[in-house]
Amino acid sequence: MLLVYTHKVTPRLNYIFKHFFVRILQIPVVFSTKVDEFVAHNGPKITYSKSPLGSEFFIRSHDLLFDQGINDIDINILNWETVPCFFPAGEASSIPFDIFAASFYLISRYEEYLPHVQDMHERFPVEESLAFKNNFLEKPLVDIWAYKFLEHLKEKFPTYNYKKRNFKLISTIDVDTAFAYKHKGVMRSLGGYFLDIFSFRFVNMWHRLLTNLNLREDHYNTFSKLLDIKKEYNVPTLFFFLIGDYTTFDKNISFSNNKFRSLIKSVADYAKIGFKPSYFSLKNDEKRKKEKLRLEGIINTPIVFSRQHFLRLIIPETYRNLIDLDIQEDYTMGYAKHVGFRASTCTPFYFYDLDFEIKTPLKLFPFALMDTSLKDSMELSNKESLQKIIDLKNEVQKVDGTFISIFHNETLSENEKWKGWGAIYKEMLS
Structure with missing residues (x-):
């Protein structure tokens, strides 16, 4: 157990320390505002405040974790050895920057609450992100920071029994058009x-x-192939079915079609089924609720996870809407136009609502890549796409994180556009 001394325990501080230590580093953490309690503790301990108590492990705190509301914050990117960082902490600090405030800024998606110009689909543009502008989008920076921090912690407290988490891989399949x-x-x-x-x-x-x-x-009917691959590689595979009415952006089969309903039921026998709200349900509560009930009616099982169609995500409104629908997990955290880590982490985390200053029950699973991002937006060749996938997977493996991909059922069709992508998919899973 790690004891953290701080001058004030806030919801933000509690949230990010739990993510950093418990979910990434597997270290239980407790807090104290009492000096005598901190001094008496024999196990690992750190001070997170404006000044150290003595010669202990000390991180000088930025004001972010003790603030409320949203403010325009000046950020200057520095380097911690070879790793980008920000919120410098001064020479007295054991780490040269406030690693916890910086992690909170990235994971809470603080920058997405600030004024910004949306793209044509009302999304936060990747080009506006701090990670893209400073060339660390393709690195799970928070997890990298945590593992570097762990090395310093081990030097200070070498006798503590540190646990190690295991690398995980999750394949997710979007079914926007079940049949061509x-x-x-x-x-x-x-x-x-x-x-x-x-x-x-x-x-x-x-x-x-x-x-x-x-x-x-029908060459989009690759579901048997996908389920065979799931079984062969023993990889968790989630299918997200678009089940909204036909529109310009929603072109799946009618939910009332018996063949489509049978397909969903058959896939549900072997894999988990998720909900993909239609394009125009983003701001329509009734439409969103109706579509979820449709899918639950087909598989006779409560739907507890989702992904937004076109990755249309408006923070915090979208996540609040999902919580109201009793969605427990969401897999939208990523960008459509570029691969990488939108929240700079490859560890699932709970959505923190900055407006209400609370950790919500909605767990977010950040994905690293989407097939159409590589093929269409980034215009990479098959060879370049595979190399990019391997590079991203390696980054996640270095920190024993969770590597999540998005493919579509048509990607394995081996038609003219997706020729060779079946092999790429298998190579990613191997």
Whole structure:
């Protein structure tokens, strides 16, 4: 057990210390504001305040963990040896920066509460983030800080029994379009043929015809393949089904289609099913609730985890809405246009609501990469994409974190666009 002396225990301080020590470093932590209690403690202990009590392990505190509300904070990036850091703490501090305030700033997504220009889908742009601007987006910086901090702690308290967490890998599959051609109804199918003709996509039209005549399998129907891979590599795999009504941005099969319902049920027999609220449900409570009930009605099981369609995430409103829906876990924490760690951590963490200054029961699972980010937004080749995936996975393995990926069912279709991505997916899991 680690004892932390501080002049004041606040909700922010309690939150980030628990994440830093308990969830990342596996060290139980307690707090004290009494000097005599701190002095009498024989185990590992640190002081987190404005000045040290003596020659103990001391971190000089920034004001952030003792503040309330949102303020515009000046941040200058420095280096802790070779690692970026900010909130310098001075020479008296055992660590040259306030590692806890900096971690809180990143994990709470403090910068997303500040005024910013949203992108066309009302999202916080990756280009606006501190991590992107300072070239540490592709590193789980908070976890790296924690492991570097641990080395200093071990030097100071070498006899303590330090535990080690295990690396985890979670594969998540987004099902935005379950079938490329089949089960779309007469009007949508005819529209597809006309679009192929007028766009001179005759090969596509030929594939559409063969599929609709049941002469070949729909190439987006890769679910058996995905479940076989899940079994072969023994990897936790979560499927997020989009089940909203048809719109410009929501183009899945109708939830009332029996083939689609059977597909969802069959996948649910072998893997966990998550909820993917439709594009226009972002600000529509009734639509969001109705879609969740639809999915629960199909699988006859309460839905407890989700991911936002198009990764449309507005903090804190989106997370509050999910809490109201009794969602326990969300997998939206990441960017659509770039790979990396949006909250600078590869450790699942609880959403902290800065407006109400509380730790909520909603657990956030940050993902490291999405297939379309690599292929479309970053325009990487297959070889470059695989190397980027390996690099990100290595970063997570160094700190024994949780590596989460987003692929889509069509990514394993081996069609012209996704040729070779089945091998990339397997290589990532191996």
